[in-house]
Amino acid sequence: MNLYFLVEGKRTENKVYPAWLKHLLPELQQVKNFDEVDKNNFYLFSANGYPSIIYDHLPNAILDIQENGKYNYLVLCLDAEENTVSEIKQEIYDFLKREKPDMDNIEMVIIIQNRCLETWFLGNRKIYTRNPQDKPLLEYTRYYDVSIDCPELMGQYQNFNTHAKFHEAYLKELFRVKNIYYSKRNPGDVVKQFYLQQLIDRIKSENTHLPTFQTFIEFCSLIRLKLLQ
Known part of the structure; x- marks a missing residue:
């Protein structure tokens, strides 16, 4: 199981996500370069904010994954900020529909931090x-x-x-x-x-709270089940 994380920020996300993944998915080891993945690894690339994460770095991440051939998921993590979650997702889908990158064998998961990690x-x-x-x-x-x-x-x-x-x-x-x-x-x-x-x-006791955080936790739970199979 190999995961490619493309995150929006260069300061908080590249510290929080690796630390949380260590707690949630201890079987996965982080690699420094995208082409170093082998088995049960994750790679994290910090983009330079929005909108470049969509229009510049997402196409590059797709090319990396196609070139490497060992990734199971592309995980795109970005803030909603002043937009709605559905608006950000639609922007991503519209870009992919317009540009038509080669998404064969790429399963993409979108994690929207609503409004931000804080x-x-x-x-x-x-x-x-x-x-x-x-x-x-x-x-x-x-x-x-x-x-x-x-x-x-x-x-x-x-x-x-x-x-x-x-x-x-x-x-x-x-x-x-x-x-x-x-x-x-x-x-x-x-x-x-x-x-x-x-x-x-919090989300266990209040199942309507932090819905976008729930998306991240549900994804990690799915990966954990796959790792245990």
Whole structure:
């Protein structure tokens, strides 16, 4: 089983996904170059954001996979940002339909981070401070309580240009009051198994929460079953 991951960002995704895959699929070993895969490997390439991940790097990834011939899946991971999940998927499908790359023997899985990875990270109820007293966390919580409601449905708070920037700021404030540091370059605790398990526990207890994170977990569960066969 070999997986080719094409992810949008160069800072957070290339740290979080390998760490999470180590917890979820310990049988898979990461390789540095796409042509080094043999058996039970994964390769991860970080694109330079959107839209280049679709229009530049996706065709290159398809060529890599066709050239190598050993990959079972191409996993495309990117943020929804200000679009809907369906809009991003449609953009990908429209591009493939228009360009008609050779997709023979390539099974592609699309993972949309709605709105961004930080939105998923907000699903950990253990990082939430009950009855926060300090601003801006108090204001953020009054606007939307991510410990109760699905983080993926949270809107765009005032003074933020995008949903993603607000979600990142909310996460940083939750961490700050617990004296935990987070940045895109140094995501800290979110890469650890206990943090990932809290997100999994969230979707098990609330099966309508974090639906795009559920897509990632369901894919990993499928791969795990195939590895055990």
